[in-house]
Amino acid sequence: xxxxxxxxxVKYSDQPVMLKLKRGQLAALSIAAVVxxxxxxxxxxxxxxxxxxxxxxxxxELAKLQLHLSADVEVVFARGTVTPEQQKKVPLTxxxxxxxxxxxxxxxxxxxxxxxxxxxxxxxxALNQPTAAEADLSLHTLSESxxxxxxxxxxxxxxxxxxxxxxVYIGQRRTALLRIGSQMRVGKTLEQxxxxxxPRIKQVLHVMSFSHTDxxxxxxxxxxxSPGNKESIADSMRAFKSSPGYEITFxxxxxxxxxxxxxxxIEGAVETYIQxxxxxxxxxxxxxxxSQTLYYxxxxxxxxxxxxxxxxxxxxxxxxxxxxxxxxxLGSNAASSNPVLNFLLYIPDAHHSxxxxxxxxxxxxxxxxxxxxxxxxxxIIRQCWVYNVNEFYEVDTVFPVDINIDMxxxxxxxxxxxxxxxxxxxxxxxxxxLVAPCGNxxxxxxxxxxxxxxxxxxxxxxxxxxITSLAQLLDQIGNIVINDNIAQQVSSAVTSLQxxxxxxxxxNLGFALQYSKEAILSSExxxxxxxxxxxxxxxxDQKFAIYIPLFLPMCVPILLSLLKIVSEARQKHRExxxxxx
Amino acid sequence: YINIYSGHTNNWAVLVCTSRFWxxxxxxxxxxxxxxxxxxxxxxxxxxxxxxxxxxxxxxRNPKPATVFSHKNMELNVYGDDVEVDYRGYxxxxxxxxxxxxxxxPPSTPRSKRLLSDDRSNILIYxxxxxxxxxxxxxxxxxxxxxxxxxxxxxMWQKRRYNELLFIIDTCQGASMYERFYSPNLMALASSQVGxxxxxxxxxxxxxxxxxxxxxxxxxxxxxxxxxxxxxxxxDLFKVCPKSQCVSTPGHRTDLFLRDPGSVLITDFFGSVxxxxxxxxxxxxxDPIEQLESGELQKEMHTYADQLPVSEIIHQKPKQxxxxxxxxxxxxxxxxxxxxxxxxYGVKHLKHIF
Numbered sequence: 054x055x056x057x058x059x060x061x062x063v064k065y066s067d068q069p070v071m072l073k074l075k076r077g078q079l080a081a082l083s084i085a086a087v088v089x090x091x092x093x094x095x096x097x098x099x100x101x102x103x104x105x106x107x108x109x110x111x112x113x114e115l116a117k118l119q120l121h122l123s124a125d126v127e128v129v130f131a132r133g134t135v136t137p138e139q140q141k142k143v144p145l146t147x148x149x150x151x152x153x154x155x156x157x158x159x160x161x162x163x164x165x166x167x168x169x170x171x172x173x174x175x176x177x178x179a180l181n182q183p184t185a186a187e188a189d190l191s192l193h194t195l196s197e198s199x200x201x202x203x204x205x206x207x208x209x210x211x212x213x214x215x216x217x218x219x220x221v222y223i224g225q226r227r228t229a230l231l232r233i234g235s236q237m238r239v240g241k242t243l244e245q246x247x248x249x250x251x252p253r254i255k256q257v258l259h260v261m262s263f264s265h266t267d268x269x270x271x272x273x274x275x276x277x278x279s280p281g282n283k284e285s286i287a288d289s290m291r292a293f294k295s296s297p298g299y300e301i302t303f304x305x306x307x308x309x310x311x312x313x314x315x316x317x318x319i320e321g322a323v324e325t326y327i328q329x330x331x332x333x334x335x336x337x338x339x340x341x342x343x344s345q346t347l348y349y350x351x352x353x354x355x356x357x358x359x360x361x362x363x364x365x366x367x368x369x370x371x372x373x374x375x376x377x378x379x380x381x382x383l384g385s386n387a388a389s390s391n392p393v394l395n396f397l398l399y400i401p402d403a404h405h406s407x408x409x410x411x412x413x414x415x416x417x418x419x420x421x422x423x424x425x426x427x428x429x430x431x432x433i434i435r436q437c438w439v440y441n442v443n444e445f446y447e448v449d450t451v452f453p454v455d456i457n458i459d460m461x462x463x464x465x466x467x468x469x470x471x472x473x474x475x476x477x478x479x480x481x482x483x484x485x486x487l488v489a490p491c492g493n494x495x496x497x498x499x500x501x502x503x504x505x506x507x508x509x510x511x512x513x514x515x516x517x518x519x520i521t522s523l524a525q526l527l528d529q530i531g532n533i534v535i536n537d538n539i540a541q542q543v544s545s546a547v548t549s550l551q552x553x554x555x556x557x558x559x560x561n562l563g564f565a566l567q568y569s570k571e572a573i574l575s576s577e578x579x580x581x582x583x584x585x586x587x588x589x590x591x592x593x594d595q596k597f598a599i600y601i602p603l604f605l606p607m608c609v610p611i612l613l614s615l616l617k618i619v620s621e622a623r624q625k626h627r628e629x630x631x632x633x634x
Numbered sequence: 635y636i637n638i639y640s641g642h643t644n645n646w647a648v649l650v651c652t653s654r655f656w657x658x659x660x661x662x663x664x665x666x667x668x669x670x671x672x673x674x675x676x677x678x679x680x681x682x683x684x685x686x687x688x689x690x691x692x693x694x695r696n697p698k699p700a701t702v703f704s705h706k707n708m709e710l711n712v713y714g715d716d717v718e719v720d721y722r723g724y725x726x727x728x729x730x731x732x733x734x735x736x737x738x739x740p741p742s743t744p745r746s747k748r749l750l751s752d753d754r755s756n757i758l759i760y761x762x763x764x765x766x767x768x769x770x771x772x773x774x775x776x777x778x779x780x781x782x783x784x785x786x787x788x789x790m791w792q793k794r795r796y797n798e799l800l801f802i803i804d805t806c807q808g809a810s811m812y813e814r815f816y817s818p819n820l821m822a823l824a825s826s827q828v829g830x831x832x833x834x835x836x837x838x839x840x841x842x843x844x845x846x847x848x849x850x851x852x853x854x855x856x857x858x859x860x861x862x863x864x865x866x867x868x869x870d871l872f873k874v875c876p877k878s879q880c881v882s883t884p885g886h887r888t889d890l891f892l893r894d895p896g897s898v899l900i901t902d903f904f905g906s907v908x909x910x911x912x913x914x915x916x917x918x919x920x921d922p923i924e925q926l927e928s929g930e931l932q933k934e935m936h937t938y939a940d941q942l943p944v945s946e947i948i949h950q951k952p953k954q955x956x957x958x959x960x961x962x963x964x965x966x967x968x969x970x971x972x973x974x975x976x977x978x979y980g981v982k983h984l985k986h987i988f
Contacts, residue, residue, distance in 0.1 A: 324924060326921075373910050374907075422912075422913040425908045461921075461923070466917075473913075522792035522793070581736075585738055
């Protein structure tokens with residue numbers, strides 16, 4: 054039994070040398086094969102980062118932004134403005150194109166499609182109203198122009214709708230009234246008439262529809278524009294940037310609750326005065342409103358007593374230091390990251406009443422209010438807007454005094470400030486223009502159109518910049534993992550952008566704004582995704598330091614044995630050669 | 635064109651102290667003194683992101699608990715009673731710092747922990763701690779390199795998250811951290827050049843540690859003279875702490891900044907001077923206020939969730955511990971003992987056991 058068992062096991066050292074060598078070679082070759090065929094691909098795949106596919110080519114196309122904006126204008130001639138001869142050539146359509154190249158990546162083109170026609174009988178009746186405002190109202194009941202379009206009614210010189218020195222009246226909706234000179238001065242042919250009217254119509258378009266300065270200002274995220282003068286810097290800084298939502302906070306500051314007990318019907322006032330504006334602005338952004346009362350909140354600046362008027366005054370220069378001490382106490386909604394607009398109403402304490410703001414020329418500011426760009430507004434209550442005023446200066450007044458605030462006046466000022474901060478306000482109109490007051494909604498239709506134009510362009514510009522820089526970033530840093538949800542957000546942003554640009558070209562303002570908002574949301578979500586953080590910066594020497602201790606001890610024996618095999622094979626080949634010869 | 639107007643409407647500050655442990659008291663005092671100056675000059679807490687390990691004031695070794703002093707003889711307590719620390723303890727990490735800068739925070743992050751700046755914000759970033767050539771050490775366990783910082787600033791610029799940015803760093807070899815910046819509108823100051831160490835100022839014998847670093851000590855002295863309406867400009871800030879006082883050579887970098895430093899006010903970054911405009915218009919509102927019926931208003935009644943049901947806690951019985959089978963170590967030990975036993979005495983003894 055023992056002997057048989059012993060025969061089975063031959064010692065390794067007794068085996069013939071060739072067998073040993075061959076076994077050794079086979080071992081080295083097979084190890085090398087496993088390392089190269091299995092090991093290297095395995096290492097490559099396991100150290101690879103997952104990067105989902107991004108539509109890079111489409112993003113590159115979007116980087117070269119070409120925006121086409123088009124507006125439809127209808128020019129209606131009332132009776133007495135055109136001769137029967139000229140009337141034969143009407144109706145007529147003209148198209149005007151203007152191209153602007155802002156910089157190497159951005160180009161704008163404006164298209165105005167103007168249709169000329171004569172007025173219908175109902176429109177003539179509407180134009181016979183005594184005042185321009187009533188004419189505007191009755192014209193509006195006849196037809197409603199879609200978003201982004203304009204109607205200009207041309208009225209003869211003899212018309213009494215407009216006052217003497219006013220040539221153009223801009224209504225609350227999308228209509229304007231233009232008065233032209235008598236037919237003698239204007240000219241016989243239709244071409245001369247149109248040529249005479251063109252500068253005026255251009256001015257109307259500039260005021261009521263998009264203008265080149267507004268659109269280039271909206272592109273400021275994308276293009277480094279050198280600001281012209283102090284006013285244009287101030288204009289560009291004042292309005293909030295486009296955001297999907299805003300928070301509005303109304304605060305009542307009562308520094309002296311021992312003397313004053315304040316009553317303000319904020320809920321009713323917001324519902325009646327502010328909410329119509331916000332409802333009208335709902336295609337642009339969502340708004341959330343809240344209100345609070347702060348007690349013992351001081352202004353932080355000591356007012357000076359003006360003995361000539363026996364009032365306390367605040368200088369315009371000291372207003373900048375009012376905001377900071379108050380802001381620390383205002384608070385905001387912790388859950389949202391939307392920009393906040395603060396509107397503060399300050400009731401001066403009994404020892405500093407009445408308090409007025411003086412401008413640089415020492416004149417009282419009629420509204421007694423000031424606003425800070427991209428922050429909000431502060432108003433100091435005026436005595437005449439408060440009831441129960443007479444009891445202030447009597448000796449035997451019982452403190453605290455009940456004060457009821459006239460919310461209509463207060464909200465009038467806040468509404469004006471809100472319009473400024475949201476970017477609704479336009480520049481001063483040219484001479485000879487009369488702009489109708491914006492009415493109870495707080496916003497004229499054409500103002501809404503202007504806002505929608507600039508917001509669409511701003512959203513498209515911002516979204517394209519975001520997507521392009523994200524693609525560039527992901528390309529540059531190979532270590533960032535691109536998850537599927539990010540790729541999906543990017544794709545949807547690209548799709549929305551393409552749709553927005555095409556809708557803008559077609560002139561559908563509402564759809565363009567909606568798609569541009571979707572594009573902004575997707576691109577922001579993709580850019581600010583928490584998983585896109587590139588934390589690992591490996592300089593090359595650190596990479597070597599990690600891999601060398603792992604791979605070098607393994608690779609050196611394999612390489613050496615391979616080299617040995619190759620040199621032996623070559624030797625054998627050389628030995629065989631003389632035999633063959 | 636030469637633009638001398640700053641063009642900013644709001645100010646933010648990100649103040650980071652990257653060290654922990656008692657012997658790094660001076661770094662916390664540095665950061666808190668800058669925090670204090672920045673608050674005094676007008677930036678509200680909602681616009682300051684303060685990252686501290688916050689283990690000084692209530693440290694067991696602090697002879698005066700709830701205080702952090704910056705001058706010896708305990709002259710100035712910079713901890714105060716209205717410090718708002720946004721990231722404390724182990725939350726001060728490189729990842730969180732980069733997340734704040736780039737804005738890539740998880741959606742559950744509250745507003746106070748975010749940097750909600752826009753394209754008209756001037757941001758002040760102050761870093762202090764232990765650093766080296768090209769890196770800054772965070773909490774003794776990780777580092778941030780100057781390349782990562784430069785990339786983070788570039789991403790901020792791509793998204794227009796700042797108008798102008800002032801970067802101040804008070805560490806050893808601090809100038810290496812701003813070498814790699816390449817985004818526009820960045821101005822940087824450091825307390826020492828590459829190869830130099832930033833030194834601490836003075837120890838307090840009662841507390842037992844160094845209270846402040848030299849650069850920040852003289853920076854604080856300089857800032858104490860600034861008030862919200864002062865017109866001091868950046869050229870004066872560059873002169874703070876010359877080599878005679880600081881022993882190291884402070885450095886600065888302004889080549890990426892568009893405006894001339896002489897026209898940049900200190901309060902453009904350290905304070906918060908608002909621009910105001912007088913409101914000249916008002917809208918004539920004539921409708922009377924609609925009287926809402928009280929029934930239309932839906933008032934939500936809020937109640938506090940019962941977080942600590944005290945009655946349950948008082949009457950709780952101790953929980954029965956579930957039986958667990960013996961864990962691996964005991965099993966292994968017994969296996970070893972059995973194996974040794976059978977090896978020694980042979981397998982034939984198995985029949986005596988089973």
